[in-house]
Amino acid sequence: MNVKPMEDRVIVKPLEAETKTAGGIIIPDNAKEKPQKGEVVAVGPGKISDSGSKIVMTVKSGDKVLYGKYSGTEVKIDNVDYIIMRESDILAVF
Secondary structure (H helix, E strand, C coil): CCCCCCCCEEEEEECCCCCECCCCCECCHHHCCCCCEEEEEEECCCEECCCCCEECCCCCCCCEEEECCCCCEEEEECCEEEEEEEHHHEEEEC
16 A cells, blocks of 8 residues: 555554344344444654644554544545544544
8 A cells, every 4th residue: 555644644444344243143234333443554644733843643553443433534545445534533542
């Protein structure tokens, strides 16, 4: 992938949605929820604050993250779905 995110943006590859419930019921494709977990594949250099100092990014490539259900912009690069979002849209790292 030859795409580099700008400023405080990250590129996240969503993890696959669950196909079974805890009780073993298979979930059909049209009933699956949008995934809210993903893996960071690229990180921007960081944003410049109003005072001129660089704000360091806290996530790095390879981190598994939780993000809001409707966060970011969905894009397809080399037939793979990704989400480009600001670091502030990430809720947690696990």
